[in-house]
Amino acid sequence: MSGLDQLYQQIILDHAKAKHGFGLRDAAPGAASADSHQYNPLCGDEVTLRAVVTTAPDGTAAPVVADVAWTGEGCSISQASTSVLHELVVGLPVPQATGLVEEFRTMIRSRGQVEPDEEVLGDAAAFAGVGRHANRVKCAMLGWTAFEDALSRAVADLFEAAPQPGPPAVSTTTEQENA
Amino acid sequence: MSAPAVDAARVGDPGGSEAGGAAAFSDDEVAAVRARFPVLSRTVGAGHALAYLDSGATSQRPDSVLDAERDYLTRSNAAVHRGAHTLAEEATQAYEDARAAVAGFVGLDDDEVVWTRNATEGLNIVALGLSHYGIGAPGPLALRAGDEVVVTEMEHHANLVPWQQACARTGATLRWIGLDDDGRLDLDDLDRVVTGRTKVLAFTHASNVLGTVNPVPRLVAAAKAVGALTVLDACQSVPHFPVALRALDVDLAVFSAHKMLGPTGIGALAGRREVLAALPPVVTGGSMVEKVTMESTTFREPPQRFEAGTPPVSQAIAWHAAVDHLSALGMDRIAAHEHMLTERLLAGVADLPGVRVLGPTTARDRVGAVSVVVEGVHPHDVGQFLDNEGIAVRVGHHCAQPVHRRYGATASTRASVYLYSTTGEVDAFVETLGRVRGYFGAA
Numbered sequence: 056m057s058g059l060d061q062l063y064q065q066i067i068l069d070h071a072k073a074k075h076g077f078g079l080r081d082a083a084p085g086a087a088s089a090d091s092h093q094y095n096p097l098c099g100d101e102v103t104l105r106a107v108v109t110t111a112p113d114g115t116a117a118p119v120v121a122d123v124a125w126t127g128e129g130c131s132i133s134q135a136s137t138s139v140l141h142e143l144v145v146g147l148p149v150p151q152a153t154g155l156v157e158e159f160r161t162m163i164r165s166r167g168q169v170e171p172d173e174e175v176l177g178d179a180a181a182f183a184g185v186g187r188h189a190n191r192v193k194c195a196m197l198g199w200t201a202f203e204d205a206l207s208r209a210v211a212d213l214f215e216a217a218p219q220p221g222p223p224a225v226s227t228t229t230e231q232e233n234a
Numbered sequence: 235m236s237a238p239a240v241d242a243a244r245v246g247d248p249g250g251s252e253a254g255g256a257a258a259f260s261d262d263e264v265a266a267v268r269a270r271f272p273v274l275s276r277t278v279g280a281g282h283a284l285a286y287l288d289s290g291a292t293s294q295r296p297d298s299v300l301d302a303e304r305d306y307l308t309r310s311n312a313a314v315h316r317g318a319h320t321l322a323e324e325a326t327q328a329y330e331d332a333r334a335a336v337a338g339f340v341g342l343d344d345d346e347v348v349w350t351r352n353a354t355e356g357l358n359i360v361a362l363g364l365s366h367y368g369i370g371a372p373g374p375l376a377l378r379a380g381d382e383v384v385v386t387e388m389e390h391h392a393n394l395v396p397w398q399q400a401c402a403r404t405g406a407t408l409r410w411i412g413l414d415d416d417g418r419l420d421l422d423d424l425d426r427v428v429t430g431r432t433k434v435l436a437f438t439h440a441s442n443v444l445g446t447v448n449p450v451p452r453l454v455a456a457a458k459a460v461g462a463l464t465v466l467d468a469c470q471s472v473p474h475f476p477v478a479l480r481a482l483d484v485d486l487a488v489f490s491a492h493k494m495l496g497p498t499g500i501g502a503l504a505g506r507r508e509v510l511a512a513l514p515p516v517v518t519g520g521s522m523v524e525k526v527t528m529e530s531t532t533f534r535e536p537p538q539r540f541e542a543g544t545p546p547v548s549q550a551i552a553w554h555a556a557v558d559h560l561s562a563l564g565m566d567r568i569a570a571h572e573h574m575l576t577e578r579l580l581a582g583v584a585d586l587p588g589v590r591v592l593g594p595t596t597a598r599d600r601v602g603a604v605s606v607v608v609e610g611v612h613p614h615d616v617g618q619f620l621d622n623e624g625i626a627v628r629v630g631h632h633c634a635q636p637v638h639r640r641y642g643a644t645a646s647t648r649a650s651v652y653l654y655s656t657t658g659e660v661d662a663f664v665e666t667l668g669r670v671r672g673y674f675g676a677a
């Protein structure tokens with residue numbers, strides 16, 4: 056496989072087209088949601104992502120990710136990674152979803168050193184090659200960073216008796232993803 | 235000094251085959267030009283020859299430039315303008331010779347070139363100075379509420395953001411000249427935008443995104459008619475065709491060494507000595523002062539007034555070697571060579587389905603920075619695909635978001651040629667670009 060095909064695995068190209076979860080939808084009644092807007096000033100890529108959480112139907116403590124809805128513009132890596140994110144985390148209990156984000160980040164930051172655990176990461180394992188391209192790391196993390204940010208606020212909202220609807224947080228990805 | 239012979243009728247005109255009469259380099263000549271640039275012989279990825287088409291961002295450096303810096307450092311390295319020892323004297327001499335050489339290269343005298351860190355810093359010195367930020371009495375140039383600063387919609391952020399800031403500080407208003415659909419300034423607008431309230435007209439000589447070369451005489455005439463100061467961003471012109479700033483009659487201009495075979499870390503703010511003399515310093519400290527007491531300080535004349543602190547000495551010396559290198563080849567020949575390549579590049583991409591050029595689609599009044607939008611494929615992916623074949627281009631907004639927005643894009647892929655670029659590289663770029671949409675399933 057050429058370097059290019061290693062980076063652009065067919066799974067990635069497919070997700071870049073399919074864009075699972077694309078389009079901002081309103082959260083169902085009773086659910087809590089929060090938006091995060093992430094922008095990569097280097098290339099102008101942006102994503103607005105809405106994380107929707109609900110209390111678990113079986114009454115367990117952990118809330119569940121009910122939806123990940125997003126819009127934005129960007130390269131195939133950023134579009135595909137956000138699409139994969141949607142596929143992986145919708146339906147997961149929140150602690151598992153945040154664990155997955157950590158797992159993904161560790162893989163992306165490992166510069167191709169960490170063998171991805173496909174059992175855990177599923178389609179996201181296809182992004183292992185991105186770590187070798189320092190200037191693409193931000194692309195792969197864009198949607199996931201937005202998810203992490205939106206999720207924490209959606210969960211906080213869910214647990215608040217009277218949610219305070221504030222303006223959506225806007226932040227640029229100042230975090231050194233390729234550090 | 236070693237100023238190249240410039241044809242007065244053609245200064246600041248990209249020329250090229252139809253205008254100048256200078257010939258493009260022959261294949262043998264290009265090979266000889268390239269042999270002086272060590273980096274051009276490297277390979278990329280799976281053994282692909284490097285096709286460096288990103289000189290608009292930064293150019294490569296020839297052995298003469300690398301050697302000049304090393305020779306200086308291995309023989310005469312010292313602090314300049316101080317110390318009585320032999321090395322300090324040699325260093326000062328070489329450093330001031332460099333100033334004269336760079337000044338001569340753009341048709342000015344040596345006291346009309348201020349060393350800066352880069353072009354961006356030069357523009358900030360002017361914009362801050364005019365808003366009499368820092369030390370210095372508000373002189374005749376001071377921006378005030380009610381004044382207007384005019385730029386264009388094709389500016390690099392370096393020639394836009396400092397003016398936005400200056401307006402925010404002073405209450406002046408920022409206005410701009412719009413663009414037509416072909417990527418040229420909409421000069422029908424000129425009389426409406428440049429008025430008696432205009433205090434500054436700051437514009438780029440050549441656009442780093444569109445490649446457009448702007449009609450300096452027309453813009454200078456409009457500014458002069460209303461008594462406005464002219465500030466020229468010459469980053470993409472001075473490296474590519476003969477530019478004589480006095481003949482162009484602009485008040486101030488900026489350019490960077492690293493885009494013209496020189497090192498990073500040095501640029502120039504150049505211009506009329508009486509305008510520089512009216513500008514207050516914005517960075518103060520050592521080297522720029524005459525008399526200092528505990529209470530107050532008097533400043534030196536330009537250029538030293540704007541050069542606080544220890545200057546970039548070895549960089550200046552390397553830049554001297556760079557302008558000598560360009561002059562020896564002939565800026566008119568370099569312009570003709572790039573003109574030929576630009577025509578080939580434009581003709582090549584014109585035939586590609588789903589590829590749109592931002593900027594003029596003919597090489598007339600144009601430099602060889604060609605930005606394209608590939609339908610259905612993000613520029614980052616385009617750049618990665620090209621890199622896989624050893625082709626280095628710039629992707630993104632190239633520090634010019636407004637001009638991208640004007641043409642309905644957020645980012646683009648830019649190929650930019652220079653004296654060492656070849657027809658083979660241009661052809662490889664076009665051929666590879668033609669396969670991008672297929673790979674990403676956009677065709």
Ligand SMILES: Cc1ncc(COP(=O)(O)O)c(C=O)c1O
Nearest residue numbers: 352353354390392442467469490
């Ligand atoms: C037209 C133009 N203006 C200004 C600049 C800024 O130059 P520098 O980054 O060297 O200050 C550039 C370089 O990208 C440019 O192309």
